[in-house]
Amino acid sequence: MQQSRQRPPWLASDSEASSLWHERQLHVEKQRRFVAAYREADKKLPDWAKAGPRLIDHEGLCGEESAWPLDPEVLPPDHPGVWRLVRPSIYEVKEQFESFVRTTRPEFAGYESLRAKARATMRKRIRKIVARLRERDRLYDESGLHSLDGQITAECDCIFDIEQTLESLDPSPAKFAAQLLAQVDSECSRDAFAWGDGYCSIMAVATTALEALLPSLSTGLIRDHAAFFVANPYTPLAEMPFTSY
Known part of the structure; x- marks a missing residue:
């Protein structure tokens, strides 16, 4: 057998x-398919709402990529070797103010006035960032990017x-x-x-x-x-x- x-x-x-x-x-x-649709929708966003270089120098945008919205009011510096933060985060804006506080001596003439001015500038910049974030959220909803992002994450x-x-x-x-x-x-x-x-x-x-x-x-x-x-x-x-x- x-x-x-x-x-x-x-x-x-x-x-x-x-x-x-x-x-x-x-x-x-x-x-x-969702990623392709996301990229197509992202192309239609205004430049300030897209991720991009976080700095700007005399030749243009540079540095590592950041997801924070671009501040169109930041202009390129006139000289080489100088850069400015063009996609600031709320943390970085606060850190710049705190750096001023740490490095400016209280006995300096007009210190309190300078500190109050720096704080007001910080708050103004933060309000602008928050406004840009809210407008970007509106654009994301309108273009379907939030929905596509959720679908990509689910997959x-x-x-x-x-x-x-x-x-x-x-x-x-x-x-x-x-x-x-x-x-x-x-x-x-x-x-x-x-x-x-x-x-x-x-x-x-x-x-x-x-x-x-x-x-x-x-x-x-x-x-x-x-x-x-x-x-x-x-x-x-x-x-x-x-x-x-």
Whole structure:
């Protein structure tokens, strides 16, 4: 009598991993649509309401990006080597006043008058920031940006929950491959790639590991994504089919 072959114990986990990865991809694609819609709506906002460089020098806007609204009244300085804060936060405005208090001696003639003037300036600047924030909120509501932001966040949460469920599965080739792809997505920058000058070490290691796993992966979305990743080591992460935003 012919003995029946025993079913490998990891096949059930492979099937669960494949199902979860397919569900994850549905949320990734929805998230991409929401992100694209968000970017289109954001383009229509006035420049002062968009995120941008927080400083301005004699050549124009510069420095790290800030989400605080731009103050259009701040003009560029006339000389090189000088910059001004063009997207001030409420904290920075308060800190500038407190710095004046710390560095100006009370016995200085006219100190109280200068302090009162500095405090009035601080309050005026804060009122303007608050007014710009309220107007930006109105524009966000009008353009649907607040709604889109909530939808993007909801999709992020769903993707995270699916990845957490993947971790709880029994070991299997599909589970390991899916975890590697998810790790690359969460830990690497969107412009990172696996091979070549300036390569991402996480992506390079994942390429080697996934190449070894490919023969053990059954047909399906996990194998398709792993095979695409391995075959395209110079492709930026942003162009990978499994990448979320």
